[in-house]
Amino acid sequence: MFAKKLDRRLVSLTAPTSLEAEQYQALRLKLESLQRSRGVRVMAITSPGVKDGKSVTAINLAAALAQGSDARVLLIEADLRRPAVARYLRLGQKPAPGLADIVDDPNRPLRDAIVAAGPHRFDVMFAGSTVVPIHELLRSPRLGTLLQEARDEYDYVLLDTPPLGPVSDCALLARWTDGVLLVVAAHRTSRKLLEGTLNLLEDASVLGIVFNGDARRFLRYRRHSYRDYFSQAIRARPAM
Numbered sequence: 001m002f003a004k005k006l007d008r009r010l011v012s013l014t015a016p017t018s019l020e021a022e023q024y025q026a027l028r029l030k031l032e033s034l035q036r037s038r039g040v041r042v043m044a045i046t047s048p049g050v051k052d053g054k055s056v057t058a059i060n061l062a063a064a065l066a067q068g069s070d071a072r073v074l075l076i077e078a079d080l081r082r083p084a085v086a087r088y089l090r091l092g093q094k095p096a097p098g099l100a101d102i103v104d105d106p107n108r109p110l111r112d113a114i115v116a117a118g119p120h121r122f123d124v125m126f127a128g129s130t131v132v133p134i135h136e137l138l139r140s141p142r143l144g145t146l147l148q149e150a151r152d153e154y155d156y157v158l159l160d161t162p163p164l165g166p167v168s169d170c171a172l173l174a175r176w177t178d179g180v181l182l183v184v185a186a187h188r189t190s191r192k193l194l195e196g197t198l199n200l201l202e203d204a205s206v207l208g209i210v211f212n213g214d215a216r217r218f219l220r221y222r223r224h225s226y227r228d229y230f231s232q233a234i235r236a237r238p239a240m
Contacts, residue, residue, distance in 0.1 A: 005090050009056045012063035024064035040178040042157040046170040047183040048197040049163050053212035054183040055084045058160040066121040071155040073122035078159040078173055080134050083127035089117055098128020103143050110149045138172040147176045164197045171200050179207035186211045
């Protein structure tokens, strides 16, 4: 019942046996490999521009990493300017504290800002609110300390960050992470914008580029060829 209320693009939650959800499972395998080989645990998820699907990708990936395993997964809403995770997960308006609140207040422990994402097996930290300029907050050593605590407590920590085109928040956050996943809207994000984004991340490790929205012809081919492998109808375009 809960899943029916969610945005249908959250396929890891609404249609976990679908073709689209399988794409997130494939990404999960790659991240599990990176964790074993390079110790990757803390990742920022961003995009070159708005509406590229970075928040949807972050939620789907958090769910994929948590499904069918004992992995402890934390999704941090690090987009302090336009937070959307609570809306996507239909969790309503959560009271403080959130990420900004515990960075502002050194007396608040990490656990104060962590909530369970309903029945979805992963935890969430919402953005919170602050009167401090965001760029100052993201430069705070306190943020690095909190993310280290999260690293020690969780197997995977995913940061949903603002797009890099409009603001530089992700570039500031990247120094506290093991790498960045870049979400690109297929057939929409320009090469120039993508190149500019990669230049901004030159000091960070780009773990991979996630293409959001494949061609319809390719979708039809795969639906016809592999439909017997999946028990649920296709509801949305694949996000990988």
